[in-house]
Amino acid sequence: TYLSYNIAMDNNLNQEHYLAFQILDYVLCSAPGAKVKQALLDAGIGKDVYGFYDNGVKQPYFSIVSKNTDAEKKEEFISVIENKLQQLVTEGLDKKSLTAALNYYEFKYREGDYGSYPPGLMYGLQILDSWLYDESLPFIHVEADGTFKRLREKIETDYYESLITEYLLKNTHKTILIVEPVENLAEEKENALYEKLQAYKASLTRQEKEKIVADTKALFAFQETEDSPEDLECIPVLKKEDIKKETAKLFNEEKKIGDKLSLYHDIFTNGISYFRFMFQAMQVPTEYLTYLGLFKNVIGLIDTRRFSYSQLFDEIHIETGGMVPVVNLYTDSKDLSKCNVYFEWKVKTLESKLQEAYELSKEILLHSVFEDEKRLYEIIAELKSRMQSDMTSSGHQVAMGRAASYFSKAAAISNEMNGIPLYRLVCDLEKNFDKKKEELKERLQTICSYLFRPENLMFDFTGSRKAYESFAKIVSGFEKELYTWEKSVTAGIAIGRIRNHSIGTLITNISEGMDLDTAVRKYEQIVAPTNYKRPKAIYTKKMLEDAQKKITELGYLDSLPRRFATLDDISVNNILFSNKDAAKRIIGGNDIFGEMMKEAAVNPRKFSKVEEIPVQNFIDNVLPTAKEIEVLVENKH
Helix, strand or coil: CEEEEEEECCCCCCHHHHHHHHHHHHHHHHCCCCHHHHHHHHCCCCCEEEEEEECCCCCCEEEEEEECCCHHHHHHHHHHHHHHHHHHHHHCCCHHHHHHHHHHHHHHHHHCCCCCCCHHHHHHHHHHHHHCCCCCCCCCCCCCHHHHHHHHHHHHCCHHHHHHHHHHHCCCCEEEEEECCCCCHHHHHHHHHHHHHHHHHHHCCHHHHHHHHHHHHHHHHHHHCCCCHHHHHCCCCCCHHHCCCCCCCCCCEEEEECCEEEEEECCCCCCEEEEEEEEECCCCCHHHHHHHHHHHHHCCCCCECCCCHHHHHHHHHHHCCEEEEEEEEEEECCEEEEEEEEEEEEEEEEHHHHHHHHHHHHHHHHHECCCCHHHHHHHHHHHHHHHHHHHHHCHHHHHHHHHHCCCCHHHHHHHHHHCHHHHHHHHHHHHCHHHHHHHHHHHHHHHHHHHCCHHHEEEEEECCHHHHHHHHHHCCCHHHHCHHHHHHHHHCHHHHCHHHCHHHHHHHHHHCCCCHHHHHHHHHHHCCHHHHCCCCCCCEHHHHHHHHHHHHHHCCHHHCCCCCCCCCCEEHHHCCCCCHHHHCCEECCECHHHHHHCCCECCHHHHCCCCCCCHHHHHHHHHHHCCCCCCCCCCCC
């Protein structure tokens, strides 16, 4: 259900009103935390509130719309709006919000950037806003320098409050429109149409039916008939010589800011600087991709350490021409199966405001606070509403992206972040917010730690060389503000200098794209025991004898092998004979020191004075009485 509060204005030939009510729409309804919008949300009247001022018709109108609400709340809807407007007139509008709104529209006016639409077309359409209704005034809204100057001067007066009083509160030319859904309405209309057509068909004579069939065939024949050469010549056609042979020049220069890649584009921008902080996002786990799509709809619309979200929005438009978070995918032109995902923070600002734009960007990216549960719910509910509208109007694009996700890696990632999976996540969070709010906050914060790391960072700048040099100096310390640097200070040497460790080498190799098997093999080579073989024994025979003596004196010798009993716990007194291998399993047959003694180093020089005897003597006299034999091979050859 929609509730819409609509007010008719005077006419669109008033230059100041043409812009002033756009500014009021920003302050009252469109900006995050706008006063009337927030009052309706706090009252529970709708989950998505927005306003618009249509100044492209002879009699403009101003509307405040609440979506996903209840028709029974109509009176409360009207009351909340009018009470809040009266309160704003009494207390005065926030001058900073008015300044931010005026800056926002003036920046757009001076920039003249209409995205994919040609500027000439857009200027032509704006000219028609006045020219259609007075042929002597085609340019009054295009030549707006003076209008912006006068409106800026009136911020410190009660001009905007008086507009609210005269045109919004005292104006009796209003309507309250309720758009309420009716279950099965489409089906009922289809059935009614079917019955109407059946009745019409039944009323026709045979000759009338045959005429309809003949007219239809004639129409199809006309549609399939080729146009005459004379008609075809009337259609403008490009000739080969009209197409330039030269490709468009690319303005890409690879530079460095510190050790980070920076792309510079030397293009005339009329004093406006465009820059992006780009963070590679391929290391974000797959299960977080859908939350990354949600993250870009949250960042910049919540509180930070220094600003509330409404203050933040004003600061952005006072200091810059806008800041926008996006997630872009870049496919390898030589191998379409490969792609890179980047989270990008896009900023446009005047050259003189680069420092302020950087400080605001840093505040948003590094110090956003995800703890305001009420605000998070408002964003999710509004996002659900906007996605529903987009899917209704552009369902073919949603279906196309979904289909492409089955054979394209880039499309699969894009679908996960922007398509049906994101919509399902948003619906689930909106429905079960109380149960899932803690997980939501944790995941949003975790994404920050995955993204905002110096190893992910690169820069992109478009503007004059002088502005780029200033930008490079301003952001030169940015990487040391990021997650890895910040945490390394408190993590200690083991983590802070992890690149100096064997495991750090493994992590680095994997993060730089090395094949997993190759990275593991290199790691195994580093930690192989042969690389850690000691040049000398850990203990000597003398050290072992001293240790055994001390342990025996303390009475701990019998405690060393203590454990749970097993079938091997047979005393040597129970055995008449055992071979060498079996002796290890017999109590009293050996002990821990006996085992360690076998590993003790032996100095070969101690055998230099050993008596030599003939082998036959050894066989006849030594072997029969020997309990154990060890062989030492001297390295003489």
